[in-house]
Amino acid sequence: GQQVMQIPQYQHVQEGEDFTTYCNSSTTLSNIQWYKQRPGGHPVFLIQLVKSGEVKKQKRLTFQFGEAKKNSSLHITATQTTDVGTYFCAGPSPFGQNFVFGPGTRLSVLP
């Protein structure tokens, strides 16, 4: 079946530093979505990427979709304490109509 991996598993940064999480799928994805989950909260949709090589920005967040549509990254510039949480990438499985989430990258931001 499809596997979605993310690295790193954990990241601790000082406030103001940059942060990047990488997502890799064992299969080509029709699209990839990113979600953020605050501690004790529920996942919240951030963005969806569809096109090969697509880059989208949301303020300090930059999302990229790889040319082969098998990997993606999320980069946060100048982290703030409000960025704390776990970032998940996710995509539809090509083997059915289920949806596969990566294990997530947990970001801690030290003030």
Add this chain to the structure above:
Amino acid sequence: NAGVMQNPRHLVRRRGQEARLRCSPMKGHSHVYWYRQLPEEGLKFMVYLQKENIIDESGMPKERFSAEFPKEGPSILRIQQVVRGDSAAYFCASSPGGQGYNEQFFGPGTRLTVL
């Protein structure tokens, strides 16, 4: 415009009892996904439903677990004869469309504890 609602938010059951988790999707959404999340772990897909149909249940254990999304009323995830390993947070998400092409809106989750 209410978001996705789940109830109860917290549920405590003893081993062998039944757990019923309810999910009301956002207005206008006819696609519902259920996920399980263990502490410090990611979201594991369980089942994808549309009104009155189970589309994909490949992530749901074949025994003790069942799900439905009736024509009227909320989607229900039912766990019979719960065991300690069922303790987890169960999230549902709704979407206006299916097949993973649309944003999923998550509910606040039900935290199930099995004693």
